[in-house]
Amino acid sequence: MKDLEQCRKEIDEIDQQLIRLFEQRMKVSKDVVTYKLAHDMEIFQPQREKAVIKKNADRVVDKELVEYACDFIQDVMDIGKSYQATFIPSKDSYKLAKSKIEDIKVGYAGVPGAFAHQALHEYFGDVKNVNYEHFQDVYEALKNDEIDYGIVPLENSSTGAINDNYDLVRDYDFYIVGEHSVNITQHLLGIKGTSLEEIKYVYSHPQGIQQSSKFLKQFPDIRPQSFSNTAAAAKFVSENKNKQFAAIASKIAADLYDLEVIKENIHNQETNNTRFIIFGKQLEDHEKTDRVSIVFTLQHKAGALYSILKVIKDHQINLSRIESRPLKDKHWQYYFYIDFEGSLHDDNVKLALEQLKTNCLTLRVLGNYRHA
Incomplete structure (x- = not known):
């Protein structure tokens, strides 16, 4: 049996070699991202990542260590992607439009007297508005330029998410430009x-x-x-x-x-609130924005969601909501929606988003707005 001090000495010598190789690898990682940016290539290439892991797994002599070697290579690549993200220009990455404030028309689902109608008046005041029968009708109206903004419920404090609107705001490629909470009394x-x-x-x-x-x-x-x-x-x-x-x-x-x-007051919970989102065609800038919403997809593998949560944690960003919705064309795989505290004016948030992109198959910013 080896002496403990001898083991520690050998590990220290190995660590010295690892650190030298780590520095070399990170320098090459910088060269890779520089090349990809210059040639307008995708930063994250999952098929290439799988090939690298397999190639290195095949090099392992002690087959009992293959699983650990795969984890090791994955972790090294994740660190490399985080480092690469720091070289991605964040300035002017997001083109923020000014919100329309004059002569606007807003659409909602329901009839006069609906909670959406109430939310509309509380958020916008006295503006032109038009009602539609179904949620999707509101999205179609915005798509066809019949309205400037739509307002729909997204979640209730006692019954949870209104999934149709999570799907629709994604499917139509619209943006959340505001939110408003209404106290619901049934x-x-x-x-x-x-x-x-x-x-x-x-x-x-x-x-x-x-x-x-x-x-x-x-x-x-x-x-x-x-x-x-x-x-x-x-x-x-x-x-x-x-x-x-x-x-x-x-x-x-x-x-x-x-x-x-x-x-009167037949609702289950004394405090019963519904959060409405206001959506439009452009990603907008607002005074004192403090909430960012994103939607993304991940590789179907262990630890994929953890990699996202770790980036958020490492940047000291407070996560306020996470939802998942099924991918329509892939069984048991999901879109993920995240709301977190912050603003696209914050360099830390922009850097976090670049790092998140390197861990996602797809990622889209859904909104930059003020939390109600």
């Missing part, structure tokens, strides 16, 4: 003079039904019915004038459609 609305005992069907958006699930469980004879949104459900009940029908919606909708509030 009420049971019906034709004037209706008693709770008369109600057989209750209409609302699936989120409204889910947010009021504890109340509805007390009345198993009332059948929940999904509707396009809460205000549209209130309008439907008003137009049908049937005391067996009720809606879960806001008091604004009750006033707007001449309905009676049969039961």
